[in-house]
Amino acid sequence: MTNTAFRTRWRVLIPASLALTAFLLIAALAVPLHALMGERLQAVLTVDLIRQVASSLALFAGARLTMLILRQRLQLRNKGHRPVPKVVLDVISAVVYTLVAIVSLSLFLRDDLSGLLTGSGLVLAVLGFAIRNVVADVFSGLALSIEAPFRIADWIQIETLGRGRVVEIGWRTSRLVTQDSTYVILPNSQISRQKITNFSAPRAEYRDSIEMTLPAEIPVTDARNLMKLALRGVRSLIADRKSEIHVLRYSPQGITYRVKYWVPRHDREADCRNEVFCAIDRTLRERGIRIAMPPVGAMPEPEVEEVPGAREPA
Known part of the structure; x- marks a missing residue:
């Protein structure tokens, strides 16, 4: 771990650790602190209330410290790899803080907590129906993560x-x-x-292909050798992956070949295809071979739409 990462890590963790320690001390020393207060404060802030408030704040400080450590662990574990989706960290944070909030309320409400949770459940059900499309997006995002x-x-x-x-x-x-x-x-x-x-899983590289039609007068073996020779000069392809050339079909225009080659990653697909076409075209033209083109048929005559009520000229 570098010095900068070390300082950043402890700059975040130390305040949460100090806050947790301070609130735990206040909860433990509630009786001496209450004795040091004046009579008016003693009437408002009882020993139980001081302990409840300090314990609640300690729970939230502990939750904050837990989330900070968890985020640090996930970032270190995934260093150099694909990062953990943000929604996963948000879900973990929501679960942790929700549990802490329920425990904190139980410290203050005790017997009244069940009634509060029942009323909150009804409100959440109404809100969930009103924003069901948003809820569907949220759960879909969670499932995708x-x-x-x-x-x-x-x-x-x-x-x-x-x-x-x-x-x-x-x-x-x-x-x-x-x-x-x-x-x-x-x-x-x-x-x-x-x-x-x-296109990036399970590996970043994958195989792409193009089709080319050459005149039938060229033997299949010669055509394949020429195209293999052309592919050797394409530097954007993966060198240790073997390209393949297969005969796809015979037609009146010639023999159609499918050239399969390996692309290093998806954002290079268009560049690789362009270089493959250019290399094969250059090799064929140097040897006087022209790529077969489909015959151009006669253009169909446009249909004349009849106008209702119109008469042919006499």
Whole structure:
């Protein structure tokens, strides 16, 4: 751990630790503190009230210290890897602070706590029905974070919605940046109902392909050797991954080949495809071979729409 990271870590943890220690001391020394107060303060601040307030504050300080340590652990464990989604940390924080709040209320209300929780449950049920779409987005975001079909920095394609690199997985929405640097915000509930293609998992590299049609006069073996020779000069492809060339079909225009090659990551796909086309085209032209083109048929004559009531000229 570097000195800067060490100082940042303890600059955050020390205040929470001191606050927790201070509140625990106040709760333990409630009786001496109450004796030092004046008569008016003693009538307002009883020993039990001092202990309850100090204990409640100590619980929140302990929760804060716990979350800080947990965030530090997760960041250190995932250093150099894909970061933990923000929504997961938010859910953990919400659960911890909710439990602390319930325990704190139990210190003050005791027997009245059950009635308060019942009334709060009814209010939450009404609010949940009113904002059911928001609730659906939130639970979908939580499910996406737990199941993790994609993570931050992954390149994904969401059917009918868009394609891009994931920059944030939030409570209600997930945010993508496309290859054209367009910022796309998508509701989580819509993402969960669509087909998701992850181009970065389980590995960043994957195989792409192009199709080319060459004249039938060129033997298949010669055509494949020429295209393999052209691919050797494409530096953007993964060098230790073998490219493949297969005959796809025969047609009146010639023989169609499918060239399969390995792309290092999704944002390089367009560049790799462009370089593959250029390399094969250059190699073929140097040997006087022209890529076969489909025949251009006659343009169909436009249909004349009849106008009601019109008569043909005499």
